[in-house]
Amino acid sequence: MSKGQIVLGALAPHPPHLVYAENPPQNEPRAECGWEELRWGYERLRRSLAAVEHDVVIVHSPHWRTHVGHHALACPRFEGLSVDPVFPNLFRYRYALDVDVELARAIVDEGRAEGLEMRPMENPRFRVDYGTIISCHMTDPTWSRPIVALSSNGAFFYYSDDVGQAEMIALGRATRRAVEATGRRAVLLASNSLSHRHFTEEPQLPEDMTHEHIYHHGQYLWDMHVLRLMREGRSRELIDAMPDFIEQAVSECKAGCLTWLLAALDFPEYPAEVHAYGSVIGTGNAVVEWNPARAGQPAAPGSAP
Numbered sequence: 001m002s003k004g005q006i007v008l009g010a011l012a013p014h015p016p017h018l019v020y021a022e023n024p025p026q027n028e029p030r031a032e033c034g035w036e037e038l039r040w041g042y043e044r045l046r047r048s049l050a051a052v053e054h055d056v057v058i059v060h061s062p063h064w065r066t067h068v069g070h071h072a073l074a075c076p077r078f079e080g081l082s083v084d085p086v087f088p089n090l091f092r093y094r095y096a097l098d099v100d101v102e103l104a105r106a107i108v109d110e111g112r113a114e115g116l117e118m119r120p121m122e123n124p125r126f127r128v129d130y131g132t133i134i135s136c137h138m139t140d141p142t143w144s145r146p147i148v149a150l151s152s153n154g155a156f157f158y159y160s161d162d163v164g165q166a167e168m169i170a171l172g173r174a175t176r177r178a179v180e181a182t183g184r185r186a187v188l189l190a191s192n193s194l195s196h197r198h199f200t201e202e203p204q205l206p207e208d209m210t211h212e213h214i215y216h217h218g219q220y221l222w223d224m225h226v227l228r229l230m231r232e233g234r235s236r237e238l239i240d241a242m243p244d245f246i247e248q249a250v251s252e253c254k255a256g257c258l259t260w261l262l263a264a265l266d267f268p269e270y271p272a273e274v275h276a277y278g279s280v281i282g283t284g285n286a287v288v289e290w291n292p293a294r295a296g297q298p299a300a301p302g303s304a305p
């Protein structure tokens with residue numbers, strides 16, 4: 001078997017509004033429009049993906065929170081109805097997805113070798129979280145590849161940001177080794193938003209974009225700083241800044257997805273491509289691609305932000 005590799009990584013946020021606005025047949029509610037900038041960013045990510053041969057998508061989602069250790073979906077197929085608990089008016093989605101169980105088990109084994117508490121999720125009636133479903137749907141609406149979904153351990157919340165960071169970096173290393181050992185060509189998705197300050201009242205028409213904007217300039221400045229670090233290939237600095245970002249921008253990076261992704265990519269020094277940035281209920285969201293084919297390319301000097 002030839003050595004596997006991570007062929008592309010992406011920050012692929014999961015606001016249910018994006019699926020709602022796309023009106024796919026799996027989702028019951030219907031929308032007129034909305035959040036086009038982010039949805040068109042996802043279209044650009046899909047075009048990149050179409051040019052990259054891959055066997056599997058691995059996703060790390062904030063909304064499969066596990067209290068003890070890290071879990072991985074490990075049944076061949078999961079089906080059900082996913083309802084967003086905060087926005088049931090926007091997201092009632094019938095899903096049916098296939099899992100690469102061999103790879104899931106390899107990640108569990110490699111995580112254990114890192115000293116992590118790891119478990120395969122072997123209950124076929126387990127309800128897959130909406131973060132996993134939305135990131136996967138927006139990246140590939142046809143669900144053309146099997147997935148591996150990883151839970152978000154709550155170490156950031158129960159211990160500290162430092163403990164959480166260490167756990168996610170170890171999980172990233174384990175993921176990378178499992179991909180290589182199983183010969184997979186894997187796409188990795190980190191499902192979190194960036195800044196995460198919500199509005200508190202939903203407009204009568206959810207897709208009324210006159211209400212959609214970031215609500216705190218400090219949050220915006222943090223998002224721009226983080227995107228600059230990504231675009232300039234400064235992912236080690238981004239890892240170092242993560243605890244401050246999490247605290248000061250109430251960032252959803254506290255779920256660990258982005259740290260896991262950067263670690264799995266071995267802290268890329270090549271420039272990431274930002275396909276889109278936009279707000280959803282006031283939170284900052286970016287669709288960002290790390291393509292190892294760009295390794296060695298310098299960031300554009302003076303690129304902004």
Ligand SMILES: [Fe+2]
Pocket residue numbers: 014062063131193252
């Ligand atoms: Fe979320």
